[in-house]
Amino acid sequence: MLSALLKFKGLANRMEVVGEKGGVLVVNNSMCTNPAAVVASSSGLKRRQRLILGGNRKQLDFTPVGEYLRGTPHFAYLFGPDTDGLNSQLQGSWPSFPSMQDAFHAAVADAEAGDAVVLMPGCASAEPYANFRERGDAFRAMAQEWLS
Secondary structure (H helix, E strand, O other), rough: HHHHHOOEEHHHOEEEEEEEEOOOEEEEEOOOOOHHHHHHHOOOOOOOOOEEEEOOOOOOOHHHHHHHHOOOOOEEEEEEOOOOHHHHHHHHOOOOOOOOHHHHHHHHHHHOOOOOOEEEOEEEEEOOOHHHHHHHHHHHHHOOOOOO
16 A cells, blocks of 8 residues: 555646756646635645636635735736736736736746746636646646746
8 A cells, every 4th residue: 555655646637746847846736726725735835836826716705815925935927817806806916917828937937946836726717728627738738848
């Protein structure tokens, strides 16, 4: 049983480690689709984080995420159809991007050794992604390209 546990790689889209380059860890947490999941997942990762947040907010309250971020050294990179509304609820002035890919490239460009770049949307998927799996697959592909 111990051998099986040591070989267990985790589940796709759930704090899935995609890889590491130059001391920057890349994690796919596309399954994170609500504000409480953002706080819980982020709290479990003991590195400074560059969180990629966005999608369809589903009228959820992101104020607790803003409070959490203000108490950490983390950064947020927003994407999706309502970055202004998300930024307002986060009570921040986080940078907004037209796509997840643009947010990812900004996050890895800013990242320093020891940081983690994490897709932690906190939202349901929005165009062009039909669901969290599609979004996670797209994130994994862009991360693998950057890692190679």
